[in-house]
Amino acid sequence: MEKHIDLSDFSLRSKIRKEEICFGGNRKLKIYGKLHCTSGKRMKRENRVFFISETEALEHNYRPCGHCMKQQYELWKKKKYLN
Template sequence: MSDQRAYTLTGPDGRSYSSPVKGTWGGHRGNRIYGRMDCPAALRAIAKGVYVKNRVFFVDESTAIVAGYRPCWSCCRDKYQAWKAAKGKDESCRKDL
């Protein structure tokens, strides 16, 4: 009998895979948001039972970003503000085209 636990993580391509390593970041598949495992907003949603079926996990933050997820406003405000500012710059560049 194996004591090795397998965790289901989301890779940079957005696909799930089995890993012996526990994810360090969580996310919501539908909203494409990632955040800390102790995020107060995510924990409230989980307690209500509305978040669990769309919950995903990432081995690290860079994997979440490459997979197309954005930072959570609640637990990653600095990163969210930087993402929002970069998004605004991208949209203003598109208007010039």
Template sequence: MKTYKLLAADGTTVISTTPGTLGGNAKAKIYDRLDCSAANGALSKGYAEHRVFFADEENAIQAGYRPCGRCMTSQYKDWKSGPDGKESYPWKQLPK
């Protein structure tokens, strides 16, 4: 049976028989879709050593990651506009 290493909400690695639905960059704390052109283009430039995977977006957010500006544009815009005046703002990492 194939297994996958996923990053859990608390930042620990868990072994799963189900592949992750999102990828991420552990160094930049960004999560993205698995077909993200920016992430896939960076794999040959050393990005692979910082690559992590998440079961879902909730785990990525709880682990302190923010959305990718290239492949997750609507989530990125919500994150980038910040928490002010919003009823719900799930991201722990705030925009600069």
């Protein structure tokens, strides 16, 4: 997990191009989603974190975004209520 505030704009673009960053998340809300998600683009830079994979986001106890990852969100919700 990498914090947005720790990355320069050049470094961030480079990591996205190299696919070292594939998902973004909100550090306070513990939600992750796709980089193109409009919900993710509205968050403050200091709250934004990046992940290389969904697995990494889930390991850090983040949940899928209900907008850009509806299918994964529904599965997460079902799993949460079963426990």
